[in-house]
Amino acid sequence: MTTTGDTRARILTAATELFRRQGYAATGMKQIVATAEAPYGSAYHFFPGGKAQLGEEVVRTSGAAYLALIGELFGEDAGTDPVEATREAFLGAAATLESLDFADPCPIATVALEVASTHEGLRRATAEVFASWIDALAGSYASRGIGSARATATSVIALLEGAFMLGRANRSPEPVLTAASAAAAIVAGALRN
Amino acid sequence: MTTTGDTRARILTAATELFRRQGYAATGMKQIVATAEAPYGSAYHFFPGGKAQLGEEVVRTSGAAYLALIGELFGEDAGTDPVEATREAFLGAAATLESLDFADPCPIATVALEVASTHEGLRRATAEVFASWIDALAGSYASRGIGSARATATSVIALLEGAFMLGRANRSPEPVLTAASAAAAIVAGALRN
DNA sequence: GTCTATATTAGGATAGAC
């Protein structure tokens, strides 16, 4: 039994952490392997497609992890009021933002903006991840009687991402806390239709 | 009369365009001067602080331009219904997104995420620009009878930024169009309080 | 198959000719 799996995982974890903090372009492969305490060659051994492949795996892996989180927060067992579940999710996100010392709680946001016009493969990966989150959230909303569930989910995710942006720029959780009420209002409004 | 003013302005314009499309880190000084059709040395002649100074001027200049746009869209002469003014602003932004071929309609968003944890001077510049937009929008909302005007404005700006992110990732104006209704709902909800 | 050393290109920045 080797430590192969560990090394690959460490590189992926280090890349996720650095991309969320600095973005894709500003993060070098050398910095990634140094953070992962892995030899330089291992990066290209495990990710022969280089930085682009690593970026895509980071996006898809973190995307799946966050999809699971949405399942926990909005799944069948998670209380029945979608308005309060939404508000609670934003309050938790505000706390996460602060606990990360204002690194992006969303590990793909910075990368998504950076690559949208320049790296088609990565752009598609981010689009698919966002779509998976919106689908999951919309499913939860629909099952709780919200009419335009997909539109509502799209707006709630957008509001969360934008609130992260303002919170990071201000080094303050306040925009995310403020957005919690607005998100609740969006969902409450959709519930009445 | 020299062409000095032109060259400096061309460099600033080129940097703005490239930063909005590729971000700060992925854009090189050489690419900026090539796009501006300016000699390489001019960049450091006009911006002795190098790329960081150029980045900060891009943020502040575009920030001021967008502040003026908010003034046009939400100023005294711009119709009295803040709900419809907000909706119209989002519909216009969706059209802009498409007309830019899905470059970011917000020239500072990508930079803001990239530098938030790494370049303190630039981070402050983005924070001040966001604050200026929120202040202006909140002033308009307050004058039209919205109680928690600053919170409302914060959420509307966040929603717009997040909708741009989803729209760029999807190469579609749909998230911004969808967010138009949610933004209207946020403002309408605040109007009732 | 793990890792070191290097190839190659591009990065930001500067010196100095004109």
Added chain:
DNA sequence: GTCTATCCTAATATAGAC
């Protein structure tokens, strides 16, 4: 004061020793 040539570092990626 405009612009060209260059410096030095760091980028991604690869070759090949062990």
